[in-house]
Amino acid sequence: MAIFSRTALQPGDQAPDFSLADQNGQLVTLSSYRGLKNVVLAFYIKAFTGL
Amino acid sequence: MKAYQADMAEFERAGTQVIGISVDSPATNKAFAESLGASCPILSDTGRAISRAYGALIPIVRLARRTTFAIDRQGVIQSIYRGKQAIDPGAALAGCRFESRI
Numbered sequence: 483m484a485i486f487s488r489t490a491l492q493p494g495d496q497a498p499d500f501s502l503a504d505q506n507g508q509l510v511t512l513s514s515y516r517g518l519k520n521v522v523l524a525f526y527i528k529a530f531t532g533l
Numbered sequence: 534m535k536a537y538q539a540d541m542a543e544f545e546r547a548g549t550q551v552i553g554i555s556v557d558s559p560a561t562n563k564a565f566a567e568s569l570g571a572s573c574p575i576l577s578d579t580g581r582a583i584s585r586a587y588g589a590l591i592p593i594v595r596l597a598r599r600t601t602f603a604i605d606r607q608g609v610i611q612s613i614y615r616g617k618q619a620i621d622p623g624a625a626l627a628g629c630r631f632e633s634r635i
Binding site for chain 1: 548550552553555556559562563565566574575577578582583584587589596599600601603605609610612613619
């Protein structure tokens, strides 16, 4: 078993949409950037860990 | 990493929003953002659903793995970077400019 789960997502796939709260409690929806901006979505393990 | 930087340059020319995401609470992310001086959105995926959908979840400890997705303005994933190839979130978030919220 791999330590990390492998995603089925590949370049060329549609990015799954989401709405999540930011650090100020404002909802951010990925699809609201469509047609307007590229998005760099950076998952990180945990704040303050440098990971 | 070089390829990533080249992609980033391309993205920056085209207008890009950097968004951070982790399983931390909004309060923790607020403190993190303030510690970095970051003004871009840092999202809270405490339910893990989005981290899971993106394959960015470490199963046993249920923390998000460092993974970067470059998504174009049509919502299509252009590049995926994992682990050491992924963006340094602290540097990226600290360096990102605030883009007006849509």
